[in-house]
Amino acid sequence: MSTVLLVEDDDNTRERLARIIEATEGLSLFGAVATVTEARALLEKGAPDVLLTDLGLPDGNGIELIRRVRQGDRRSEAMVISVFGDERHVIAALEAGAAGYILKDGTTEHIGKSLLQLVAGGSPVSAPIARHLLKRLHPEPDAASASREEPILSDREVDVLTAVAKGFTYNEIAEMLSISFHTVSSHVKHIYRKLEVRSRSEAVYEAVNLGLIRMDD
C-alpha cells in the first residue's frame, strides 16, 4: 500500500482527488492539506511514497515541497496537479523532481493509473512535455557542442520521447520498439531523473558561481 500526500487549496478538487486516491486499490492517503505550511508539518512527521501537489498555493509554491521530498531520505516520488498541463507551468516542477502531472479534471481512472504507474517505477508523460524534454536533454547536434559532450539520453530514450511527442501511447511505443509497457514507462521515469539531476547540477553550478555555496564544506 503506497501513501499519497495531497496538497491542493481548492476544496472541491482536493475532496475529489482524495476520494479517487482512497478508491484506488494500492493507494492510501497520507494526508490531504491546502497549504505549504500544513504540508511541511506533515512531512516533519514522516514521508509519503508520493507527493501530489498543486503549484499555486496560498502560502507558497508546490515546487518547494517537491524539492523537499526529493531531497529527503525517502526520495518520495512527486507529481503535479495542473489545470492545463502546459509546458510553462509544469516544466519547473519536473526540473525540481516531479515525474509527471495529472490534470485537475482528469478522469478517476486516469488519475489512479498515473499514480500507480509512478509507484510501480514508471512515469506518465504527455506529448508537449516529451517535446520539451527532447529539446532540453537532446538538443539538435550542432558542430560545436555535439562532438565533445556525452549525450545525456540513450538512443532508446530518444526513441521513446520522439514517439511520445508525435502522440503515440506507451502501448503503441512498446509494440513499435518490441519492448514492454513497463520498460517504456521506466524509460520515461529515467528521463525525468536525468532532467532533475541536470537541473540540480546546473543550479549548483550557478550557485557556486554566485558564491552561494562553498564546495569544500
Place this chain on the structure above:
Amino acid sequence: MDSRPGRQFSWPAVTLVLSVTLIMLLAGIQYYRYASAPPRDVIAIGEARFLDTETLKPPEPESGAWRKVALPHDWRKADVEAREGWYSIELKFRVPPNRLWGLYVPRVTSNIAAYINGENIGSGGRFNDPVARNENRPLYFSIPNGYLGNGINTLNLRVKAAAGKHGYLGPVYIGPDEVLRPVFQRFYRLKVVVVEIATASLVLVAVLMIGLWSVRREDGLALWFALVCLAWALHNFNVLVVEIPVSVHVWECVRYLSDGWFAVMLVIFTHRLLDMRLPRFEFLLFAGVSAGSLWLCAIDDAQTFFHIANSYWVTASYLLGLYPAARLFSAWLKTGDSEYMIAVCAGVPVLLTSGHDWLMLNGQVPPHHGLLMQYSAATLLLGFTVVLLIRYGRAVNASEELMRTLESRVRQRGRELESNYRKLRKLEHEQVLANERERIMRDMHDGVGGHLVSALAMAENNDVPPERFRELLGNALQDLRLVIDSMDQTDGDLASVLGMLRARLQGSLEQSGIRVRWKVGDLPLIPELGPDRVLQIMRILQEAITNVLKHARARTLTVRSGADEHSVFIEIADDGKGLPDKEQRHGHGLGNMFHRARRAGLTLEIGDASPGTCLRLTVPLNPQ
C-alpha cells in the same frame, strides 16, 4: 572659387599690407641709390670733346670738327643723327700712377671701346650689327700700369648705339683699381645680378604654377599667372642679353611683343582672380593684340619699326596694363578684401617703373637710370604669390569646413535614422502585441466564450441534464487548452501538434472505446506556421475527431500524416456509417471547419471512404 559677400574693410590688414609695401619700396629705393652712387676720390670726367665719325681708330685730335660736350651726353637731346661717334678726353698727370688703375663706365648706349694714348684697353663687345647692347650694364676696363704717362694723356672712347636707339654716354670715372672696382661691382650687382635673380625667380614661379595647374586644371588662375611670369621673363632677357643671337628685327619683335602680351596675360589673370567671365572682351583683346603683333613684326624699315613700337605699341601696352590695376582697385573698394589690396599694392611699382620706361623710350625722361621695370618683378611676384596662397588657403579651409559640416550632417542623419528605426521597431512591436491580443480575444470569443455563454443559458433552464452541462464545460476547458497549446513554440512541427492534440483528446478517445490507429511519421517543418494557424488546424482536427466519436458509430479511427514536396497532409478516416445527407450535416459543424481552413490557408477535403468517411487537411509548405 568661393563667393565673398560684402566684406568689411579690415583696417589692421590694410595697415599691415600698406606698411610692408612702403617699407619694401623705401628699402628698394635706398638700395638702388646706394648701389648706383657715383664713386668718390677718383677722377670724374664730366666733359669731353665729341666727334660723330665712324673711324675704327681714334681720329686725329686736330681733324674734323670736335665739339665740347658735357657728360652725360644724350644724343637724342643733342640732335646727333649718327649712330656712332668718338669722345676725346685729356688727362694731365704730374706724377703718373704706378699701380693698376681702371676706367669705369656706368652708363653707355649701346657699346663702347676705350683707348689710352691710342692703345685699346677694352670694349663692351661687337661693333658691327647687331651691336653689343650694354645700355643696361656698367662696364669696367683695367688700365695696366705704365699706360698713363707723365704729362698729358689722351683717353678716346668709341660709342655706338644699337639699331633704333639713341647714343648716350654718362659720366666716366678713372681711378685706382682698388677704389673704382668695388663701386663698379656694386652697381653691376644692381644692374645685372638682381635682374638675373628676378628673371630666374619668374621662370621658377612659372614652372611651379604650371605644375599646380596641371593637377588642378579646372582652375586657370595658376596657368595665367605662369604666362604673366613667362612674358615678363622674356622682357627681362632683353635687359640681360648683350650680344643677341638672332637678327635685330627678330630680337626687337620678341622684346616688344613680350611687353604687349605681358599686359594681355595680366588682364586675363585679373579676370580669373576676380572670377569675371568676359569671353567676348577677352576674344577681342586676343584678336586685337594678335593683329597688332603681326602688323608690328611685318614692319621692315627699322626706323618706322622703332617709331611705331615705342610710340604706339609700348603706349598701348602700358594703357592696357592700367586696366587690371583699375579692376583690382575697384574690387578692393567694393569688397574690402585685403587680397585685392595686396594685388593693387604689388601692381603699383610695376605701373611706376613701366611708366618710367615708357616715358624714357619716348624721350620724355632722360635715360640716366636705364630701364627700371625689371625691378618691380620682385613686388609683383611676392604680392601675387601671396594672393594665390591666400586663395588656396581659403579653398583648403572651405573644403575642410565642408567636410566638417558633411561629417556632422552624416552623424545627425545617422542619429535620425537610428531613432526612426527605434520608433519603427517600437511600432512593430506594438503592432505584434496588438495582433496577438486580438487573436487571443478572437480565439476566446470563438471557443471558450461561446461554450460558457451556452452553459450559462443552460443553467437558467432547469430541465437540462447535468451530463450536457458537464459536456459543455468540458468543451470550454478543452478549447482553452487548445488555445494554450497553440501558443507553445511548435517550431512548425505538425507531428508534435498532432501529439498535443492526441494528448488532449486522450480522455474522450479512451471513453469512447474506439480503436485508434495512429500513423504519424516524421513531417517536414513549416517554420511559417504561427500559433494562429496551429490553433485552426487543431480545432479542425478536434472537430473532425469529435464528429467521428459522436456520429460515425465507427470501430476504428485512423490518423495518418504524410508529405510531398509541396505540402503536408493529415487524414482522419473512420469506418463508420459515412456522411449524412446534405440537409442533415448542419449539426456537424462542417461549414465552420471549411471556414477555418480557408482562413488559415489550408485545403480541406471530406469524402466517402466506404465504409466510413475520410477527411484530409493539406497544409502548403510554402504559403505565398
